[in-house]
Amino acid sequence: MRTRHQTRQIAVGNERTGIIRIGGDAPVSVQTMTAGCTHDIDACVTEINRLAAAGADIVRVAVPERKDTAALPEILAQTRVPIVADVHFHYQRALESVAAGVHKIRLNPGNIQDRAQVNEVIDACRDAGIPIRIGVNEGSIIERRDKQLRQRELGRVFSNHKHGHLLAIMIAKLEEYVDLFAARDFHDICISAKSMDPSLVIDVYTEIAARFDYPLHLGVTHAGPKETGTIRSVVALGTLLANGIGDTIRISYASDPVHEVEDGLEMLYCLGLRTRRGAELIACPTCGRIQVDLFTLVQEVRAKLASEIELPMKVAVMGCVVNGPGEAEGADVAVFAGDRRGIIYVQGRRVANVPEAEILDRLLEECRGFQDRVRAGDATLGEKHVEIIPPDPIGELGSGARRIAAGLVEQITINRTGG
Numbered sequence: 519m520r521t522r523h524q525t526r527q528i529a530v531g532n533e534r535t536g537i538i539r540i541g542g543d544a545p546v547s548v549q550t551m552t553a554g555c556t557h558d559i560d561a562c563v564t565e566i567n568r569l570a571a572a573g574a575d576i577v578r579v580a581v582p583e584r585k586d587t588a589a590l591p592e593i594l595a596q597t598r599v600p601i602v603a604d605v606h607f608h609y610q611r612a613l614e615s616v617a618a619g620v621h622k623i624r625l626n627p628g629n630i631q632d633r634a635q636v637n638e639v640i641d642a643c644r645d646a647g648i649p650i651r652i653g654v655n656e657g658s659i660i661e662r663r664d665k666q667l668r669q670r671e672l673g674r675v676f677s678n679h680k681h682g683h684l685l686a687i688m689i690a691k692l693e694e695y696v697d698l699f700a701a702r703d704f705h706d707i708c709i710s711a712k713s714m715d716p717s718l719v720i721d722v723y724t725e726i727a728a729r730f731d732y733p734l735h736l737g738v739t740h741a742g743p744k745e746t747g748t749i750r751s752v753v754a755l756g757t758l759l760a761n762g763i764g765d766t767i768r769i770s771y772a773s774d775p776v777h778e779v780e781d782g783l784e785m786l787y788c789l790g791l792r793t794r795r796g797a798e799l800i801a802c803p804t805c806g807r808i809q810v811d812l813f814t815l816v817q818e819v820r821a822k823l824a825s826e827i828e829l830p831m832k833v834a835v836m837g838c839v840v841n842g843p844g845e846a847e848g849a850d851v852a853v854f855a856g857d858r859r860g861i862i863y864v865q866g867r868r869v870a871n872v873p874e875a876e877i878l879d880r881l882l883e884e885c886r887g888f889q890d891r892v893r894a895g896d897a898t899l900g901e902k903h904v905e906i907i908p909p910d911p912i913g914e915l916g917s918g919a920r921r922i923a924a925g926l927v928e929q930i931t932i933n934r935t936g937g
């Protein structure tokens with residue numbers, strides 16, 4: 519992991535919602551956006567609270583119409599997570615959102631009619647003490663007002679090297695927008711430049727990081743359904759984050775935004791950029807040796823752990839004893855399935871051997887008990903008391919360890935030249 523790219527820091531939220539810092543040495547935060555209509559207050563509040571419960575640090579809502587901004591005071595009163603108003607085309611929606619008390623504005627200056635209107639939004643945010651995200655998307659880098667110009671430019675862009683020209687245009691547009699804010703001496707901003715092409719996202723943010731020290735909001739826009747959007751997002755955002763670029767992320771799926779939050783957090787946990795909240799589940803992919811319905815078991819364990827376990831304990835669900843013990847080494851609680859049974863271990867100690875129908879309940883009982891002991895100071899996460907020994911010998915051939923120790927295994931030569 520490289521050192522994180524140094525950026526300025528902005529703050530989003532207040533005492534009531536908690537303040538989320540973006541940039542500098544703040545942990546990388548996870549954002550998402552509601553999928554429903556903002557003016558449907560009850561549904562919007564329910565969705566925001568569900569996303570916050572899933573771990574969203576910041577939630578964005580679209581405010582396309584006056585009735586959406588009119589709903590904001592009631593929504594803000596019933597939620598406890600910083601709210602960002604997503605503004606396109608109508609600068610009045612930004613002014614109304616600021617007046618309603620939102621904690622941040624997302625603006626694409628390219629689709630606001632003129633500079634005076636952008637300036638009005640900047641001044642309103644400055645007075646309210648809230649930041650603005652300047653968002654540039656590949657799809658809107660050329661103003662839609664002039665369709666002929668758009669077509670001419672797109673013709674040029676796509677006639678040669680798509681990626682290179684798009685990258686140049688996105689950076690140029692962003693610099694132009696940032697200059698608007700700098701001219702107003704407003705620096706309480708973070709910036710984004712999204713595309714649906716993961717490789718372009720990597721290149722454009724790498725260029726931006728070299729040019730600006732404003733905090734960066736990462737995202738792959740229109741990533742598609744979760745099934746394919748996960749890969750697109752992880753390729754782009756994971757690469758950038760592993761290279762130290764990115765201060766806040768939003769994964770976008772054509773799906774329930776709870777998945778955006780869950781996957782964003784998991785990515786940050788995997789990269790060591792956030793401290794895990796809740797259990798880490800390890801599970802085998804199964805193979806021809808499987809003798810229980812492991813896929814169902816894993817999904818049930820996952821759902822229960824998410825609702826019942828708060829500590830970052832490692833839980834392993836393994837299909838058999840062949841690779842299970844090795845793969846689950848270091849797990850706080852583990853189950854190795856066998857012939858319609860499951861053998862359960864807690865930090866290397868065998869605690870139960872139960873029939874398949876009882877695996878889920880017993881495993882969770884052990885997880886809850888372990889969590890209680892850690893909280894009471896009677897156990898420590900990540901400790902292993904004894905080696906996990908496979909419950910059944912691997913067979914006459916064994917693991918080979920004895921032969922290796924006795925020097926009975928000849929050195930293996932690997933032929934790297936092929937042939």
Ligand code: SF4
Nearest residue numbers: 802804805837838841
């Ligand atoms: S743990 Fe066993 S069942 Fe699972 S993939 Fe490995 S060998 Fe197959």
